[in-house]
Amino acid sequence: MSLDSLLNTRTIKRVKRSKRLIEKNLAKAYRDIEVSQKLLELEEYDWAYTSAYTGMLVAARGYMNSMGYRPSSGEGHVAVVRFLKAQDSVHLLRRFVNIFDRMRRNRHRVMYDDYDLITMNVARQACEWALEFVDIIAGMIE
Secondary structure, rough: OOOHHHOOOEEEEHHHHHHHHHHHHHHHHHHHHHHHHHHHOOOOHHHOOOOOOOOHOOOOHHHHHHHOEOOOOOOOHHHHHHHHHHOOOOHHHHHHHHHHHHHHHHHHHHOOOOOOOHHHHHHHHHHHHHHHHHHHHHHHHH
C-alpha cells in the first residue's frame, strides 16, 4: 500500500511536524525499553514484551510525525505498521517491519486473549529488537 492510498483510505493523516512531539516520543520509547528490561528482571515476560513493543510503537509514531503524518484515530497500531511498510525506500527499517507487525499481533493476544504467553527468551529478544529499532529511528530523525 502506498502513502497516497493510506491517505485516501484515511488510515493516516497529514499533520504539521512537531519537533517537541518527536523528542517526547523518542524519550518515551527509550523509557519503555528501560521498563521492559526491568520487567525482565522481575520475570514479568508478558509485560516486558508489551513494554518493548510499546517503545517501538511510540518511536514509529515519532518517525511518522517527522515525515508529517500520524495514524487516523480509528486505525491505531495497524496504521503505523502500514505506514512503515509503505516506506519501501527506508531500507534501515525493512528488517523490522515484519518483526514489529508480529509483535503487534502478539501484544494484542497478551492484552486481550491469553496470559503467560511470552517466554523469557522471547521477551529478551523483543527488548533487543526494540532497542535496535528505536536507535535506528532516532538516527533517521536527527
